Amino acid sequence: MDLIHAIALAIIEGLTEFLPVSSTGHMIIYSSLAGIAGNEFTKLYTVDVQFGCILSVLVLYHRRFLTDTRTGDVPLPDWVMRLPQRFQRLADFYVKILIAFLPAAVIGFLLNDFIDSLLEDVRVVAISLLLGGIVLVFIDRIANRQTKDRDVTAPDALKIGFFQCIAMIPGVSRSAATIIGGMFQGLTRTQAAEFSFFLAVPTMAAASGYKLLKTYKLLQPADYQTLLIGNAIAFVVGLLAIRGFVGFLTRYGFKVFGYYRIALGLLLLGLVAAGVKLDVL
Numbered sequence: 001m002d003l004i005h006a007i008a009l010a011i012i013e014g015l016t017e018f019l020p021v022s023s024t025g026h027m028i029i030y031s032s033l034a035g036i037a038g039n040e041f042t043k044l045y046t047v048d049v050q051f052g053c054i055l056s057v058l059v060l061y062h063r064r065f066l067t068d069t070r071t072g073d074v075p076l077p078d079w080v081m082r083l084p085q086r087f088q089r090l091a092d093f094y095v096k097i098l099i100a101f102l103p104a105a106v107i108g109f110l111l112n113d114f115i116d117s118l119l120e121d122v123r124v125v126a127i128s129l130l131l132g133g134i135v136l137v138f139i140d141r142i143a144n145r146q147t148k149d150r151d152v153t154a155p156d157a158l159k160i161g162f163f164q165c166i167a168m169i170p171g172v173s174r175s176a177a178t179i180i181g182g183m184f185q186g187l188t189r190t191q192a193a194e195f196s197f198f199l200a201v202p203t204m205a206a207a208s209g210y211k212l213l214k215t216y217k218l219l220q221p222a223d224y225q226t227l228l229i230g231n232a233i234a235f236v237v238g239l240l241a242i243r244g245f246v247g248f249l250t251r252y253g254f255k256v257f258g259y260y261r262i263a264l265g266l267l268l269l270g271l272v273a274a275g276v277k278l279d280v281l
Helices: 003-016 023-034 040-048 050-060 062-067 085-110 112-119 122-142 154-166 174-184 189-218 221-252 255-273
Strands: none
Touching (some): 003 040, 003 050, 003 221, 023 040, 023 122, 040 050, 050 062, 050 189, 050 221, 062 085, 122 255, 154 174, 154 189
């Protein structure tokens, strides 16, 4: 994979990771049409370029990760309760993120081989895009959408975590699954989206770190340079995508993303039916 393709994939990752449109589907289309070889480094790169997106969340929401001021509802150990209130609230915030992360961590570990087998069939990605798009078209009607923010509770976090597990099916979109899960718990569009961003940090860090740990011995010095450039680009594009997405979501909702997913899913199915070879990543 040359540097031009690496930059293009980083831009795609930064744009689509936090939008409910499936970064996997977009990368499959680009890599197939561009003729990018599906070697070990390409597979590593498409996962580890997520580090840049993780950093964009941490930078954009650094106050939430360092000085969270929301009311807590999770029972905390006595030694935590003896800390200043600010740290108690931070502990409550991180515990909820951990609660939401655990279902995907456990199920992902147990079903890793099965999930990889699903990724081998582009039709799974296409159908997931199509069905997820239909849900997004109607999500504002079928979910209990609040007009005011409320605190995310521990049960909310756990349920959103199980929704995230649906995204293990390629093409579903982690962002779409967790945002839909949040809205079904009665969160506002913006609050559901932001919790999805927060949950992305441990989820994507675990996936990226595990992939890097498995393959780092195969990397050449030039590969590290490509990864660094790609993550820098994904970071910048991710920042812009998050800011634009939250503003767009507040004003217009999910319909546009739903129609886009439906069109993309139909495009993939059409390409498969036409005999176009689409390589998975």
